[in-house]
Amino acid sequence: MSQTKKTQIISAAKQLLAEHGIENIKVNDIVKQAGVAQGTFYLYFRSKSALIPEIAAELIGELLQIQREKLSQVVRTSDKIDIIIDTSFEVSRSYRGLLSLCYSGLAINDELSEWERIYEPYKTFIEEILEAGKAEGEVTQQIATSSAAQMMISLIEETTERVHLHEDETEVPHEKEQLRTFLKRALLHV
Template sequence: MAKTSNKKELILTSAYRVFKENGLEDTRVSQIVKEAGIAQGTFYLYYNSKMDVLPDLAQQIISNYTQYLEEHGDIEAGLDYNLRLAIDRIFEANQEDRTIPSIVYAGITRSGDIDKWDLIYRPLYDLVANYLEAAKKNGEIGTDISANYYSEFIISLIESTARGLILFQQSPEEIEKYKEELSSFILNAVYWTPVKVI
């Protein structure tokens, strides 16, 4: 079983490199298997096409965010601390690798695997929801908010802002300002008592 896992990991690592170098449109399965040093038939034991690789790549990216927050987060430190940690990590990951997140998200959309989004993101959403629940108990934020919904809003906002800054090629100083304002915006949103729309 370890061998199977290793081959799949090898395919994913190679696909990551080839997608990064060539982009989604110009990547071929033949290039991925050449990079991996495996037979093309081996690729098809795990995936039907290059597009089928994309959800697993997305899962790796999101798992890296979650793992980082689990290792460095501290629920006792409060929402502000953990929120800033999430913003820093997601911004940093997008700045380090400016092509892969966009390729993965575009690829999932095009491949019709939207239904996998929740499965891929659920551990990260749940972690942020735990931060929000702890903040509600500590009186840091309003008790009326839904931690589950707000966790999705927060992650979507952080990711879309981080990706937007890549497109507009902001300076490091401007990126820091965006991070500060984004943190303030989210904290203000959760401090408020929501008005229910009827």
């Protein structure tokens, strides 16, 4: 029941965050939207900026879980990349720019290590995929797994957010295809 309040606050914040930026949201807005009292916010969050990491972690968690499920039966790295791109586009669509807002929110408050901590499980997940791909001989050995994972994540994220910030949905398939080609050329054997 009390957990309900926290959940209410987080989802209210997610909603508002997606609509405005972090600096344009007041705690007051969040609690109003959540239907709780001003003071209640501080029962669950040390401060306003402590809210961001929690949201970011939740988003990453969702993405990770979805991808884990979808990839469970897939064998070829090439197919895995397709699925990762597809799911990223889907999740990103529902949270238009939310992640990049979280990012800048954290960057602003100089808590970048926090950001890395949050991203860590996802990065590990991608690294495992690439490592497996290397073992299978599908993924090139030319690039270190860690760097490859990082670049892959960045590129997918940047592209999905950019595409979704543009209102033009017709571009999505084309951009997705370009991304796919780019990534596979970079990562997979010819």
